[in-house]
Amino acid sequence: MISGLQVALKNAIDVIAPPATPLEDFTYHWKQLMNFYVNHLSDRKASIESSGIPRHLDRLLEILLTEEKGEDSPGPCLEYLLQHRLLDLLATLAGAETPPGMRLVCLSFLRKLLGRSKHPLLHHVSVYAPVHRLIALCNGHLASPIEAEEIQFLLTLCFLVCKYPPLTRIVNDASSVHRENSVPKEDTEKIDAQRITYVPARKRNNSNPLFEPLNTQAVMLINPNLFATDSEGKLSHRPERYATDKNTSTQDILDKIPKTTRNTSTRSSGSISLKDVESISESSSPVSQKLPQDPLPVTNQVVSNTNDYGSSSQVPVSMASASYKVENKFQDPTNLRIDSDFASDNNMEYMKEHSKNHTFLEVPPVTENSKCFLVDALISYLNTADNTVRVRACEGIMVLASLDDSAFAHAVSRSDLPTVLSKRLEALYNSIPAHVDPNDVDEVDVTWGLDSPMWTNDNKFPGCRQVAAFFMWLDYCDQLIREAHLEVGEAIAKTITVSFFDKVITPALVDHHVVLITALLTKCLKEISSPLLSTEISHWLVGQHRDPELPNVWTTPILHRLIDNCCTESNDLTLETLKLFEEMIEKRNEHILHCLVLTYLITRGYYDNSAADSAIASWSDEEDEREREKKGTVDLSREQNHSRTLAPTNIHRIINCFLSLVPRQLQTDSDVNNYERYMADWEKQYSTVLTDCALLAWPLEAVTIDDSASSDSRPEADHCSARFYMGPFLTMILDKVSNIPNQRYEINLQLTVVISRLALLPHPYLHEFLLNPLLPLAPGTKSLFACLQRVVKQLVSDVPKTQDYKHILRSTRQRLLENCSQEPVKENILYDSVIITEEFCKELAAIAYVKYHRSM
Amino acid sequence: MSYAYLFKYIIIGDTGVGKSCLLLQFTDKRFQPVHDLTIGVEFGARMITIDGKQIKLQIWDTAGQEAFRSITRSYYRGAAGALLVYDITRRETFNHLTTWLEDARQHSNSNMVIMLIGNKSDLDSRREVRREEGEAFAREHGLVFMETSAKTAANVEEAFINTAKEIYEKIQEGVFDINNEANGIKIGPQHSPTSPGGLAGNGGQGGAQGGGCC
Ligand SMILES: Nc1nc2c(ncn2[C@@H]2O[C@H](COP(=O)(O)OP(=O)(O)OP(=O)(O)O)[C@@H](O)[C@H]2O)c(=O)[nH]1
Numbered sequence A: 001m002i003s004g005l006q007v008a009l010k011n012a013i014d015v016i017a018p019p020a021t022p023l024e025d026f027t028y029h030w031k032q033l034m035n036f037y038v039n040h041l042s043d044r045k046a047s048i049e050s051s052g053i054p055r056h057l058d059r060l061l062e063i064l065l066t067e068e069k070g071e072d073s074p075g076p077c078l079e080y081l082l083q084h085r086l087l088d089l090l091a092t093l094a095g096a097e098t099p100p101g102m103r104l105v106c107l108s109f110l111r112k113l114l115g116r117s118k119h120p121l122l123h124h125v126s127v128y129a130p131v132h133r134l135i136a137l138c139n140g141h142l143a144s145p146i147e148a149e150e151i152q153f154l155l156t157l158c159f160l161v162c163k164y165p166p167l168t169r170i171v172n173d174a175s176s177v178h179r180e181n182s183v184p185k186e187d188t189e190k191i192d193a194q195r196i197t198y199v200p201a202r203k204r205n206n207s208n209p210l211f212e213p214l215n216t217q218a219v220m221l222i223n224p225n226l227f228a229t230d231s232e233g234k235l236s237h238r239p240e241r242y243a244t245d246k247n248t249s250t251q252d253i254l255d256k257i258p259k260t261t262r263n264t265s266t267r268s269s270g271s272i273s274l275k276d277v278e279s280i281s282e283s284s285s286p287v288s289q290k291l292p293q294d295p296l297p298v299t300n301q302v303v304s305n306t307n308d309y310g311s312s313s314q315v316p317v318s319m320a321s322a323s324y325k326v327e328n329k330f331q332d333p334t335n336l337r338i339d340s341d342f343a344s345d346n347n348m349e350y351m352k353e354h355s356k357n358h359t360f361l362e363v364p365p366v367t368e369n370s371k372c373f374l375v376d377a378l379i380s381y382l383n384t385a386d387n388t389v390r391v392r393a394c395e396g397i398m399v400l401a402s403l404d405d406s407a408f409a410h411a412v413s414r415s416d417l418p419t420v421l422s423k424r425l426e427a428l429y430n431s432i433p434a435h436v437d438p439n440d441v442d443e444v445d446v447t448w449g450l451d452s453p454m455w456t457n458d459n460k461f462p463g464c465r466q467v468a469a470f471f472m473w474l475d476y477c478d479q480l481i482r483e484a485h486l487e488v489g490e491a492i493a494k495t496i497t498v499s500f501f502d503k504v505i506t507p508a509l510v511d512h513h514v515v516l517i518t519a520l521l522t523k524c525l526k527e528i529s530s531p532l533l534s535t536e537i538s539h540w541l542v543g544q545h546r547d548p549e550l551p552n553v554w555t556t557p558i559l560h561r562l563i564d565n566c567c568t569e570s571n572d573l574t575l576e577t578l579k580l581f582e583e584m585i586e587k588r589n590e591h592i593l594h595c596l597v598l599t600y601l602i603t604r605g606y607y608d609n610s611a612a613d614s615a616i617a618s619w620s621d622e623e624d625e626r627e628r629e630k631k632g633t634v635d636l637s638r639e640q641n642h643s644r645t646l647a648p649t650n651i652h653r654i655i656n657c658f659l660s661l662v663p664r665q666l667q668t669d670s671d672v673n674n675y676e677r678y679m680a681d682w683e684k685q686y687s688t689v690l691t692d693c694a695l696l697a698w699p700l701e702a703v704t705i706d707d708s709a710s711s712d713s714r715p716e717a718d719h720c721s722a723r724f725y726m727g728p729f730l731t732m733i734l735d736k737v738s739n740i741p742n743q744r745y746e747i748n749l750q751l752t753v754v755i756s757r758l759a760l761l762p763h764p765y766l767h768e769f770l771l772n773p774l775l776p777l778a779p780g781t782k783s784l785f786a787c788l789q790r791v792v793k794q795l796v797s798d799v800p801k802t803q804d805y806k807h808i809l810r811s812t813r814q815r816l817l818e819n820c821s822q823e824p825v826k827e828n829i830l831y832d833s834v835i836i837t838e839e840f841c842k843e844l845a846a847i848a849y850v851k852y853h854r855s856m
Numbered sequence B: 001m002s003y004a005y006l007f008k009y010i011i012i013g014d015t016g017v018g019k020s021c022l023l024l025q026f027t028d029k030r031f032q033p034v035h036d037l038t039i040g041v042e043f044g045a046r047m048i049t050i051d052g053k054q055i056k057l058q059i060w061d062t063a064g065q066e067a068f069r070s071i072t073r074s075y076y077r078g079a080a081g082a083l084l085v086y087d088i089t090r091r092e093t094f095n096h097l098t099t100w101l102e103d104a105r106q107h108s109n110s111n112m113v114i115m116l117i118g119n120k121s122d123l124d125s126r127r128e129v130r131r132e133e134g135e136a137f138a139r140e141h142g143l144v145f146m147e148t149s150a151k152t153a154a155n156v157e158e159a160f161i162n163t164a165k166e167i168y169e170k171i172q173e174g175v176f177d178i179n180n181e182a183n184g185i186k187i188g189p190q191h192s193p194t195s196p197g198g199l200a201g202n203g204g205q206g207g208a209q210g211g212g213c214c
């Protein structure tokens, strides 16, 4: 135990010590640090504060950072640190948490050193091996008071990997370490401590090849071959050979290694002198001797891999092999020369190419799971309770997932990441209380980084916090998919769709909380913006097949579930599901729109060709079209880029149809031309719609596919025999339109919103089907206009039955549209329907005009 | 502490321009001479007063390093204000502004207030970007401009507060929909949000908000 006095004394000595060279200063602090262990061999529970360790580490860091200022090549202190494997020892001490608090101090030291040093460092075995062991100590599954430091350490590694992409494999290849909870045995540690403490501070030896790589760091980074070597030093042609038989060689080697020789794990200590190195080399040599021509790094790796991690209590199994690789390399002057040639070449492009093609050499093949070592560590923090820590883990994962390295991306896509993300989404979904009001869901607007469930004001509505937490997570997943490497993004999007939407949401759509669930689903759809996830969700919603369904043959379970939900007794469910359909249309996702409506309309089955022929005089539009068809200049339309279908010359007649649909006696709005007030709004929205749909490659004009060559000769009956089927969705919608007089106002309102959204789309077939009442329709074809006509007919016959109906209608209008009424009027579905029909007709007129205007 | 409004800011710009120092100066009133580069995104908060109203600022200090750009993109969304910082002693940080601006405009909501900041004004002797150039850039792109020093604290308060004022004015003008938290603005707890109350008076079943006028 160091008494307070002793500490004070020591501090005083530190201060009055004569100025030393940085290296002397460095080794002094290191030895001071080690002295603690020598003096406390029996008592490991002394507090870290009294140990002086943090102070010495701070000084060491300071010296290292000062040293590299202005100097481009690494100085003697850094070399000392690398050569004597100080970090190894620190990692061991951190692992043993001796004294208590050591782990935090070590993580912080390493984080600062790696983050601040201008040298990449991580590619040195004496850095990455201890770093691996520290990563293994960072496990978010185990509650830890130093979570924040752990995650900051991991994030720093992410940063380095991004800054120096070739480090990706080095950091993520866990072959040199395994996650283990067993702490190294005390006695070996004692020896460690003693050895390290009494290592003589050796003078820098320039002839020692150990020092060489420090000057060629750049090369080591981009030319991973430096790690891979064979005794012959024939570097130049090896990569190609590897590339071809990479797949088989590992197995071959595995097969050739006798079980007994597979593991000769050598305990590597913090300080490794050349002599140590040699003995290590020997220990792994049986393998290499057996396969003299085979790539050593691979064999070494295999050796450490096949070691049974689970039962091994010895720590850095492959430390030996790893160091062996490097040492062996350094002892071979030829290799170094070749590599320095690379450097002097300064041909970065070439070297990048070179390293790209053979990056697998950096890290020899290892087992599937360990290829994402750092990712796995970060994943373990995704479910932590501390939001800040979790967000940081999220950041780290995002950075790694977006690395432009397809082999690594492949590994990440097959890691636990997609499942963990999806599982958490499910857990958060399950924690949403069932009593949440579906109407409140849409109000929650959160992003994963800028919000925290903790800040969410739960007073807003009960359950708000849980809803917010769910959508924050969805936002993260969505953003991650957007930013990630394509393969990673696809894997996550698929997993979330299958494991969450299909496995969890699908069955819930018949659940008794289905109203809330539909509202949540609508919000999900609204928030999802990444193309990959949108695509997956769209497939889930409307199926993958693009061909029209046959009537009564249901191939898309979700779509039909939703359509059924629109037709239940429950108004709430109908309303919520219609909102979902609105959102589906608003996504302007090509696939959804296609499967929902367009695939049924593009054959123009609703159109009556024969009628067009006879009644040609009255439809100038049709005339135009016939002209076009005659001339066979369908392409003409392409050039002009303005759709005639959307801008028919008889637009005024069309508008009139809509405006005069509701007879005067039922109209409550004195000014019929009032439809114009809707215009500005639709105008604005239509601009957005046009931009969104510009890339959808929709046809410009609605034309009948010319099968006339045969149709002329065919009997007419035949022609009409295939009855037009508008698909399950439009059928449901038009049924609802017909039912307007009997439906609640909210439902009718939402129904008109859905139809307006559809009508606004610049798709010629959809346009004429919904917005051209003058179109000749094939016999038996329902249309929006016809349905509305029938509605009006019913209203005209029912409403005037009441005496004072005009007055009632006027106050109904006030109640509904002006939101104020002098006298409380009782809700009445019939009167409400009159108002909504009147307004809906005006909206349709406005939309038709807006589209006309923009297509002129 | 209670507040009338909460605004979310982000600080963006090249590495080393002094983003973290600006935040530290604003929140803690101190200066950090060593460049401890930000890894990921750091967070800070402070209360200010505008027009007699308490306003809480939540500020996210992003990493300027290219490696973290994917994260930064996530943070644009849902921010009400952004401080776009360059270093007046390093021209390349000024040259990169266009890229930053494009990124910000593309990923943020259109109403986000952007304040352009030329930092390290204390190092006038090493100046590489003239004040007028900053002003011109700001004018051209419709930004507010200011030169600051995180070291001497010159204009630091003003930079953060003026951005808040700008946002506050936009709220008064009705540009920001304060009920939509996606804008990076929250109403304080005691100002419990008035129920949206319907789109009363805007006539009819306006399609804009997807119905629900009543
Ligand atoms: N003289 C002077 N130095 C400054 C000023 N602001 C920042 N610095 C210095 O500039 C360096 C970088 O400052 P930081 O705030 O860490 O830079 P940053 O923009 O946060 O950088 P990243 O986190 O990497 O994006 C530090 O060494 C600061 O001391 C300033 O106003 N005057």
Ligand SMILES: [Mg+2]
Pocket: B019, B020, B021, B036, B037, B038, B061, B062, B063, B064
């Ligand atoms: Mg910073």
